[in-house]
Amino acid sequence: xxxxRQSPRIKDIMKKASLLTLALVAVSSLNHVAxxxxxxxxxxxxxVTVRRDSRDIPYIEAKNDSDLYFMxxxxxxxxxxxxxxxxRRLARGETAEIFGTxxxxxxxxxxxxxxxxxxxxxxxxxxxxxxxxxxxxARGVNAYVATRTDKEFPIEFQILQYRPRQWxxxxxxxxxxxxxxxxxxxxxxxxxxxxxKAALPADKFADVNNQITPYDVVxxxxxxxxxxxxxxxxxxxxxxxxxxxxxRDAKVREDGLSLVGLYAEDLxxxxxxxxxxxxxxxxxxxxxxxxxxxxxAPGIWYxxxxxxxxxxxxxxxxxxSPGVVLGHNDSIAWGATNVGPDxxxxxxxxxxxxxQVKTATGWQAPKVRHEIIKVxxxxxxxxxxxxxxxxxxxxxxxxxTEADGKKYAxxxxxxxxxxxELQAFFDLNHAKNWDDFKADxxxxxxxxxxxxxxxxxxxxxxYAAGHIPIRKAGDGAFPYDGSTTDGDWTGYIPFExxxxxxxxxxxxxVTANQxxxxxxxxxxxxxxxxxxxxxxxxxxNDLMAKQKITMDDVRDVQYETFNIPLSNLAKxxxxxxxxxxxxxxxxxxWDGRVTSDSRGAVLATEIRSCLAxxxxxxxxxxxxxxxxxxxxDRAVEENLTRWLPDGVSDYASLIKTCDTTARTSLADxxxxxPDPANWVWGKFWISRFPHPLAAAPLIxxxxxxxxxxxxxxxxxxxxxxxxxxxxxxSPGNWDATRHVIPLGESGDPRSPHFKDQxxxxxxxxxxxxxxxxxxxxxxxVSSTVYGPK
Numbered sequence: 064x065x066x067x068r069q070s071p072r073i074k075d076i077m078k079k080a081s082l083l084t085l086a087l088v089a090v091s092s093l094n095h096v097a098x099x100x101x102x103x104x105x106x107x108x109x110x111v112t113v114r115r116d117s118r119d120i121p122y123i124e125a126k127n128d129s130d131l132y133f134m135x136x137x138x139x140x141x142x143x144x145x146x147x148x149x150x151r152r153l154a155r156g157e158t159a160e161i162f163g164t165x166x167x168x169x170x171x172x173x174x175x176x177x178x179x180x181x182x183x184x185x186x187x188x189x190x191x192x193x194x195x196x197x198x199x200x201a202r203g204v205n206a207y208v209a210t211r212t213d214k215e216f217p218i219e220f221q222i223l224q225y226r227p228r229q230w231x232x233x234x235x236x237x238x239x240x241x242x243x244x245x246x247x248x249x250x251x252x253x254x255x256x257x258x259x260k261a262a263l264p265a266d267k268f269a270d271v272n273n274q275i276t277p278y279d280v281v282x283x284x285x286x287x288x289x290x291x292x293x294x295x296x297x298x299x300x301x302x303x304x305x306x307x308x309x310x311r312d313a314k315v316r317e318d319g320l321s322l323v324g325l326y327a328e329d330l331x332x333x334x335x336x337x338x339x340x341x342x343x344x345x346x347x348x349x350x351x352x353x354x355x356x357x358x359x360a361p362g363i364w365y366x367x368x369x370x371x372x373x374x375x376x377x378x379x380x381x382x383x384s385p386g387v388v389l390g391h392n393d394s395i396a397w398g399a400t401n402v403g404p405d406x407x408x409x410x411x412x413x414x415x416x417x418x419q420v421k422t423a424t425g426w427q428a429p430k431v432r433h434e435i436i437k438v439x440x441x442x443x444x445x446x447x448x449x450x451x452x453x454x455x456x457x458x459x460x461x462x463x464t465e466a467d468g469k470k471y472a473x474x475x476x477x478x479x480x481x482x483x484e485l486q487a488f489f490d491l492n493h494a495k496n497w498d499d500f501k502a503d504x505x506x507x508x509x510x511x512x513x514x515x516x517x518x519x520x521x522x523x524x525x526y527a528a529g530h531i532p533i534r535k536a537g538d539g540a541f542p543y544d545g546s547t548t549d550g551d552w553t554g555y556i557p558f559e560x561x562x563x564x565x566x567x568x569x570x571x572x573v574t575a576n577q578x579x580x581x582x583x584x585x586x587x588x589x590x591x592x593x594x595x596x597x598x599x600x601x602x603x604n605d606l607m608a609k610q611k612i613t614m615d616d617v618r619d620v621q622y623e624t625f626n627i628p629l630s631n632l633a634k635x636x637x638x639x640x641x642x643x644x645x646x647x648x649x650x651x652x653w654d655g656r657v658t659s660d661s662r663g664a665v666l667a668t669e670i671r672s673c674l675a676x677x678x679x680x681x682x683x684x685x686x687x688x689x690x691x692x693x694x695x696d697r698a699v700e701e702n703l704t705r706w707l708p709d710g711v712s713d714y715a716s717l718i719k720t721c722d723t724t725a726r727t728s729l730a731d732x733x734x735x736x737p738d739p740a741n742w743v744w745g746k747f748w749i750s751r752f753p754h755p756l757a758a759a760p761l762i763x764x765x766x767x768x769x770x771x772x773x774x775x776x777x778x779x780x781x782x783x784x785x786x787x788x789x790x791x792x793s794p795g796n797w798d799a800t801r802h803v804i805p806l807g808e809s810g811d812p813r814s815p816h817f818k819d820q821x822x823x824x825x826x827x828x829x830x831x832x833x834x835x836x837x838x839x840x841x842x843x844v845s846s847t848v849y850g851p852k
Contacts, residue, residue, distance in 0.1 A: 099845075099846060099847070100847055100848075101847070101848045101849070101850065102847060102848070102849045102850075103849075103850065103851065103852055104137075104206055104849050104850070104851065105851055105852065106133065106202055106203075106206055106851075107130050107133060107134075107849060107850055107851050108126075108127060108129055108130055108851065109125070109126045109127060109130055109850065109851070110126070110848055110849070110850035111123065111124065111125045111126075111130045111131070111133075111134045111848070111849045111850065112124045112846060112847070112848050112849075113134060113138060113846070113847050113848075113849065114839060114840070114842075114843035114845065114846045114847075115843065115844065115845045115846075116833070116839075116842040116843055116844060117842070117844050118366070118807070118808060118816060118819060118820060118830070119142075119807070119808045119809060119814075119815075119816040119819075120366045120367065120368065120808055120832070121135075121138040121142075121367055121368070121808075122368040122370070122839045122843065123135055123138060123367065123368065123369050123370065124370045124371075125370070125371045126371065126372070127371060127372070128192075128195070128196065128199075128371050128373055128374070129195065129199045130199075130371075131199075131369055131370075131371040131374075132195075132196040132197075132199040132200045132203065132385045132386075133199040133200065133202055133203035133206070134203055134849060135200060135203065135367060135369060135385055135386075136199070136200035136201060136202065136203025136204040136206075136207075136230070136385070137203035137204065137206055137207045137849075138203075138367070139204070139365055139367070139380075139382050139383070140203070140204040140207040140208065140230075141207055142365065142382075142808055142809050142810060142811075143361060143365055143382035143809075143810045144204075144207070144208070144216070144217050144220075144227060144810070145216075145217040145219040145220060145227075145810060146323070146361055146382050146810050147204070147230070147234075147238075147382045147383040148220075148227045149219075149322065149323060149755065150238045150241060150323050150381075150382070150383060151234040151237055151238055151383065153169075153173065153241060153319055153322060153323055154173060154178050154179075154237040154238055154240050154241050155173065155174075155178065155179050155237055156169075156170035156171070156172075156173035156174035156434070156436060157170065157436075157437070158170055158319075158322075159436055159437065159438040159439065159450075160225075160436075160437040160438065160439060160447055161223045161225060161439065162223075162439070162442075163438060163439035163440070163441070163442050164438055164439075164440075167436065167438055167450065168315050169315055169318060169319045170436050171436070171452055172312065172315050172316065172319070173319065174434045174436065174452060174454065175454055175461050175463060176240070176244075176461060176475075176477070176478060177432065177454070177456075177461065177478070178237050178240040178477075179233070179237060181237075181240070181477075181478060181479075181480050182233040182234075182236040182237040182240070182480075183233055184480035185233075185236055185480040185481075185483050186232060186233055186236060188480060188481060188483070189483065189485075189486055190486060190489075190490075192489075193385075193485065193486055193489045194232070196385040196386065196489065197232035197235050197236070197385060198232050199385070200230075200232075200235060200384075200385040201229075201230045201231055201232050201234070201235070204230035205229050205230055208227055208229075208230070213226065217810065217811055218765070218811070218812070218813075219755075219756060222756060222759070222762065224445050225445060230383075234383060235383050235384050235385065235485070236483070236484075236485060238381060238383045238384060239381075239384070239483070239484030239485050239509060240477055240484070241320070241323060241325050242325065242381075242484060242509060242510060243475075243476075243477035243484065243509060243510055244316065244320065244325075244477070245320050245325040245326060245327045245332075245356070245510075246327055246332060246401045246509075246510035247406050247407070247475075247476065247477060247509075247510040247511070248316065248407065249403070249405050249406065249407050249591070249592050250407040250408070250409050250473055250475075251309050251312075251313060252405075252591070252592055253405070253407070253408070253409055253539065253540060253541055253542055254301055254305070254306065254309055254409065254542065255684075255686070255689075256272070256540055256541060257300075257301050257541050257542055258301065258306065258684055259271055259684070259685060260541070261300065262683070262684055262685075263682065263685065264705075266705060267682065267685075267705060267706070270693065270694060270697075270703070270705075270706070271685065271689060271693055271694065272693075273693065273697075274578050274590065274593060275578075275582065276595075276596055276697070278596040278597065278600040278627060279577065279578055279596045279600075280573055280574075280575075280577050280579070280596055280599040280600055280603050281578065281579060281580065281581050282525065282562065282564060282572065282574070282579045282580070283527075283562035283563070283564065283579060283580045283581065283584065284562070284580050284581030284582075284583050284584040285581040285582075285583050286581045286582045286583070287581070287582055287583045301411075301466075301542060302466050302467035302469075304466035304467050305464065305466035305467070305471060306684075308463075308464045308466060312463070312464075320357065321357050321359070322359075322755050323359065323363070324356055324357050324358065324359030324362060324363040324787070325356055325357060325363060326356070326357035327355070327356055327357065327401065328357075328777075332354060332355045332356055332400065332401045332576065333352070333353065333354040333355050333399065333400035333401060333575070333576065334351070334352070334353050334355070334400060334573075334574075334575045334598055334599075334602060334621070334780055335350070335351060335352040335353070335398040335399065335400045335513065335515045335573075335574055335575075336350075336351050336515065336571070336572060336573040336574070336602060336606065337349070337350045337351075337515045337516065337517045337523040337524070337525070337571075337572050338350075338523070338570065338571055338606065338612055338617070339521070339523050339566070339570030339571065340521045340570075341570050342570045342571065342606075342611075342612050343611065343612045343613070343793075344611040344612065344613045345613075345793070345796070346521075347521065347793045347794060347795050347796055348517040348518075348521055348522070348523050348793070348794055349517070349612065349614065349617055349791065349792070349793050350391075350396045350397070350398055350515060350516075350517040350523075350790075350791070350792045350793075350794070351398070351617050351620070351621060351789075351790065351791050351792075352389060352398025352399065352400075352515070352788075352789075352790045353621055353786050353787075353788065353789045353790070354389070354399070354400070354786075354787045354788060355782050355785045355786060355787065356785060356787040357785065358750075358751055358752045358753070358784035358785055358787075358805065359752060359753060359754070359755075360752040360753065360754040360757070360766060360768050360806055360817075360818075361754075361806055361807070361809070361810040361817070362752070362787060362788070362804045362805050362806050362807075363381065363382075363787055364379035364380070364381070364389075364787055364788045364804050365379060365380055365381070365382045365808065366378070366379050366802065366804060366808060366832070367379075367380060367387065368832075368834070368839065369386070369387065369492075370836075373493070374392065374492055374493055375392060375393050375834075376390060376391070376392040376393075376492045377390050377391065377392075377800070377802075377832060377834055378390015378391060378790070378802070379788055379790075379802070379804070382810075384485060384488075385489070386488060386489045386492045387488070387492055388488050389788075389790065390790065390792075390802075391792050391794070391797065391800065391834075392492060392493070392494070393519075393797065393834075394494065394495045394496065394518055394519055394794075395491075395494050395495070395496070395499075395500060395516060395517065395518045395519070395794065396516070396517050396518075396792040396794055397491055397494075397500070397514055397515065397516055397517075398514070398515050398790060399512040399513060399514050399515075400512065400513045400574045400575060400576055401510060401511070401512060401513075401576055402510075402511040402512060402513055402527050402529065402576075402579075402589070402590070402593075403511070403576060403590070403591070403592040403593050403594070404511050404529065404531045404588055404589045404590065404591060404592070405531075405532075405538070405539040405540070405588040405591045405592065406475065406476040406477075406510075406511070406529075406530070406531060406532060407473060407474065407475045407476075407539075408459075408473070408474045408475075408532075408534070408539050408542070408543060408550055408552075409471055409472070409473060409542035409543070410457070410459045410460075410471065410472045410473075410474065410542065410543050410544070410545035410550055411469050411470075411471060411542055411543070411544055411545055412457050412459070412462065412469065412470045412471065412472050412545040412546075413469070413545065413546050414470060420457045420458070420545070421545070421546040422458060422545070422546060423546065423547055423548045427458060429455045429456055429457050429458075429462075430455070430456040431453055431454070431455055431456075432453065432454040432455075432456065433451060433452075433453055434451070434452045434453075434454060435449050435450070435451055436449070436450045436451075436452060437449060437450075438450050455470070457470075457472040457545065459472045459473075459474045459545055459550070460472050460473045460474040460475060460478055461473060461478075471542075472545060474550075474552070476508065476529075476530050476531075476532065477509075479508070479530075481508065482508025482509070482530050483506075483508050483509070484507075484508065484509030484510075485509075486506050486507070487503050487504055487506050487507035487508075487509075487528070490502075490503035490506070491503050491504075496518060496520075496522075497516065497518065497522055497524055497565060500514075500516050500524070500526070501526060501563075504526055504528035504558075505528075505558045507528045507529060507530075508529065508530045509529065510529065511527060511528065511529025511530075511531060512527070512528060512529060513525060513527050513574035513579065514526050514527070514528055515572060515574065517792070517794045518794050519794040519795040520794075521794075521795075522565070522566055523565075523566060523567075523570070523572060524563065524564060524565040524566065524572070525562075525563060525564045525572045525574065526561065526562075526563040527561050527562045527563065527579065527589075528558070528561060529561075530555045531555055531556045531561075531586065531588060531589060532552040532554075532555060532588070533552065533553050533554050533555065533556060533586070533588075534549070534550060534551065534552060534553065534588075535548055535549060535550070535551040535552075535553050536548075536549040536550070537549065537550075538586075538587045538588040538591075539588050539591075540587075540588075540591065556586050556589065560586075562579055562580050562584070562589070571603070571606060571607070573599050573602050573603045573606070574599065575594070575596075575598035575599035575602060575780070576593060576594035576598070576599075577593060577594060577595070577596040577598070577599035577600075578590045578593045578596065595628075595692050595693075595778065597626070597627045597628055597778040597779070598778065598779065598780050598782075600627060601623055601625055601627060601779065601780055602620055602623070602780050605619075605620045605623055605780075606620060614791050614793060614799065614801060614829075617791050618791060618801070618827050618829070619827075620780060621780060621781065621789055621791075621827070622774070622775075622780070622781045622827050623779060623780040623781055624656045624657045624658055624774045624775050624776070624779045624780075624781055625654075625655050625656050625657075625779060626655055626656070626657045626664065626667075626776055626778050626779050627655075627778065628671070628695075628696045628778055629655065629657070629663075629664060629667040629668060629671065629776075629778070630653075630655030630667075631696060631700065632667050632670065632671055632695075632696065632699065633650040633653055633655065633663060633666075633667045635699050635700065635714075635718075636650055636667075636670070636718055636722075637650055637651055639714070639715040639718065640715070641714070641715040641716075641718035641719050641722070642670070642718065642719060642722040643722055643723070643726065645726070645739065646666055646670075646722050646725075646726065649662050649663050649666055650663055650666060650667065653667070657744055657748075657774065657775060657776040657779055658744065658745075658774045659743065659744055659745025659748065659772035659773060659774055660743050660744070660745060661743060661744045662739070662742050662743055662744075664744045664776070665729065665735070665742045665743065665744055666722075666725065666729075666742070668776075669721075669725035669728065669729060670718060670721045670722055670725050671691070671695060672687075672691070673720075673721035673724050673725055674695050674699070674717065674718065674721050675687045675688075675690040675691040675694075675695050677708055677717065677720075677721065678690050678694060678695065678698070678706055678707075678708065680708070681707075681708035681709065682706070694706055698714070699714050699718075702714060726739075729742050734747075744772075744774075744776075745772025745773070745774075746772070748772065748773060748774075748775070748776070748783060749770050749771060749772050749773060750768070750769050750770055750771050750773050750783070750784050750805075750821075750825065751768075751770060751784050752768040752769075752784065752805060752806055752818075753768075754766035754768070754812075765812045765813070766812050767812075768806060768818055768821070769818065769821050769825075771825075773825060784805070786805065786824075787804070787805065788802070788803065788804045788805070789801070789802070789803050789824065790802050797834035797835065798831070798833050798834050798835050798838040799831065800831065800832045800833075800834060801829050801830060801831060801832065802830065802832040803820050803823050803824045803830040804820055804824065805820065805821060805824045806818040806820060806821055806824075807819045807820050807821075
């Protein structure tokens with residue numbers, strides 16, 4: 064399960080600040096307008112009506128696009144202002160200004176990338192329509208802020224004793240870089256691959272890098288005995304000192320992304336699928352999407368419905384971004400899951416005594432940036448001191464660290480101002496058909512996504528879109544020598560050659576971060592950092608087994624808890640008689656489903672974890688996580704004796720040892736306790752949605768969210784708390800759209816809409832997101848008109 068803990072550094076600061084701010088909580092009040100009231104806002108051009116339903120979702124109806132996006136910014140700020148401010152601060156490296164020294168290393172890391180300047184450069188490359196929307200959105204945010212007194216701001220501002228500064232169009236762009244960091248950071252894998260190649264025998268290294276399994280769901284191309292040839296580059300050795308830096312950086316990265324709910328462990332984030340009408344009960348296609356991200360409060364998605372003469376669209380967006388990111392308009396629906404290609408490269412740079420960097424064409428002077436980070440010296444005070452940090456940018460990218468006398472630079476698609484995250488999503492809001500869909504995705508430069516598509520005419524499709532580098536030599540699997548041209552990027556995979564499908568014969572497309580291309584696909588960097596195929600295979604099996612599929616059937620698949628690798632292991636244990644009678648009795652009757660009352664899931668997970676740990680310990684430096692994902696299941700099923708630790712004769716013996724270890728560990732009073740009847744999955748697999756300030760004594764309790772046993776696991780379609788939203792749409796039947804987020808629309812813990820969607824999210828109770836004007840009118844429980852004098 065993903066790590067859901069709060070950063071201990073932030074926790075310490077909040078302990079110190081809590082007593083001072085307790086009084087502020089008591090005097091704060093919610094700020095909502097009365098139903099039917101007209102609010103005068105001079106910056107509007109015409110009247111805008113904002114209706115809200117029982118979940119407080121805003122349905123914004125404007126007479127022009129300028130007012131539409133102005134009011135989206137205004138409404139989002141009303142519900143999620145502190146979350147918006149925290150996200151832009153994270154991306155810009157400005158969290159130490161509110162959290163103090165505990166956040167300084169985090170800010171240093173983010174400043175390294177210079178995302179603020181990248182966003183400034185990107186702004187001028189956007190379409191005039193998107194630039195106008197960003198400007199209008201920012202004006203709306205600032206108009207809302209201007210109406211609030213200090214005591215009317217979200218409670219987090221009061222606790223931390225500061226006011227938000229003006230929102231700018233580039234703040235919306237820089238937030239997109241958080242997604243890039245969450246979903247396309249792969250350089251650590253290049254480093255690990257280099258270490259393993261040097262440390263492991265050839266057969267074991269091949270096992271670790273083998274991506275082919277019997278459970279794969281390949282959508283494009285075929286698996287062949289020999290994949291495409293890739294030009295080799297000289298192996299560059301990386302010192303242990305650099306590996307230690309990588310581990311520290313990974314921890315700082317996780318802490319930062321977890322603050323805003325965008326940490327995606329191992330890049331494994333999301334399920335989506337589309338079903339042709341020939342497979343559904345009513346003959347209409349169905350699209351489903353459930354992104355998987357680090358759970359947090361408030362959730363990362365904000366639900367909204369936007370309507371003007373030029374657009375009618377609904378779905379979810381990131382707080383701070385205009386338009387809809389995932390959802391549908393009146394013609395098409397779309398969803399996304401992460402692909403995980405290699406879009407980062409490491410370069411070992413050579414510097415001389417004059418501070419110049421060696422390139423293939425000679426010595427060059429790098430660019431040195433002087434960054435000033437404001438840091439609170441005391442969490443009880445608002446005064447700050449300046450910390451100056453110098454960053455060096457080589458022709459390949461920023462130097463991320465120095466180790467063993469050498470400096471290491473990072474090249475990354477996200478550092479290119481032409482590779483924007485927002486333009487394509489904004490354009491999709493207006494797409495009418497498959498051709499529009501493809502044209503819009505051609506400009507997409509964010510983390511490569513599996514975009515699924517369905518339209519009101521009955522068509523379905525899939526396009527894996529993003530800018531994936533082509534290298535002069537090799538495919539980016541290992542670090543490069545920066546003084547050569549081997550690692551030069553010669554372009555990106557042409558859009559026309561990216562994997563895609565349109566109306567496939569079997570009427571079904573499933574993606575869940577799995578390997579979607581066969582080994583004959585010529586761009587090997589496309590599917591390097593993929594997730595195991597378990598979720599995709601389970602989803603496909605369930606859907607293929609159903610006839611005349613309904614939206615309820617799709618809902619059931621989203622909540623599916625069958626765990627293929629654990630079920631396989633349990634069957635192997637029983638077959639080998641490789642456990643105690645007590646364990647065998649449980650596993651023999653277990654159905655492979657990971658439900659909150661399951662004992663089999665606990666035992667199988669514990670034994671599998673033990674197997675991975677013992678195999679990893681015997682094959683250092685291979686991490687246990689890699690062994691779990693790539694080795695354990697195949698080793699047991701195929702009896703790969705080369706992976707057995709020294710002194711262990713067979714897998715039955717190893718499993719028996721792990722069963723003993725597992726039962727002893729589970730009996731620990733600090734874990735499940737001595738009574739095996741209490742060894743049930745739901746004891747520790749519970750809903751967790753931590754707020755960044757929840758750990759503060761006395762005041763932190765107001766941010767509490769439901770903490771109850773839930774179903775699912777990391778290898779089942781339902782991954783528990785990390786399901787950041789669930790969407791089911793039937794094009795042409797838009798008023799039946801089901802859409803739910805884990806908590807609620809509001810980021811204010813005092814609001815009735817802070818966590819009012821939780822039970823529906825947990826249980827799968829349909830939550831209808833109406834779309835037509837008539838349906839919206841019926842669903843509205845309030846209506847407010849905003850307009851100029």
